[in-house]
Amino acid sequence: MAVFPTVQKTMADALGCDVDDIKLDVSLIEGLDAESIDFLDMVFRLERAFKIKVPRGKIIEDVRGDMAVADFEQNGILTEKGLARLREYLSEIDASRFKTPMRVDHIARLYTPETFCKLVIRAQRASQAAG
Structure with missing residues (x-):
């Protein structure tokens, strides 16, 4: 699917908003005015739609990994290392959007709909692996 x-x-x-407003690379906050409550709502809806579990803070946790x-x-x-890891993890994001500090x-x-697509796919794989 x-x-x-x-x-x-x-x-x-x-x-x-209109479905056509949701492009793969649009910033959810800067382009679509999403707020933190909207992220919670989106994650909840995605969990239901895809029958997955996405713990709060999952993206940051995944970015940091074993660091x-x-x-x-x-x-x-x-x-510097953290930013490099973030750029790698969010490879779908245009490099110009990563500000220092x-x-x-x-x-x-930085999050886009594509970021959430990747999150869903990772959660699906983790769920299949856990079986």
Whole structure:
């Protein structure tokens, strides 16, 4: 099953916008005015639509991986290594959108519908692996 059409419809419903406004690369916050409550709503809807579980903070947790918190960020600002890991993880995001210094609480500003497609696919794979 193609993930994007479902993600697209789910996001349009959650944000109260037209399905055509949901492009793979649009910033959910800067392009579609999504707020943190909208992210919770979208994740909840995606969990239901795809029968997956996405723990809160999953993207940041996945980006950091096995990296120690101090290596990833200091005082709420990503380190060079942390920023490099973020760029790698969010490879779908245009490089010009990564600002230095990057605050951890500003990472969500980078998220696009494609970010959520990748999140859904990872959750599906994890669920199949857990079997």
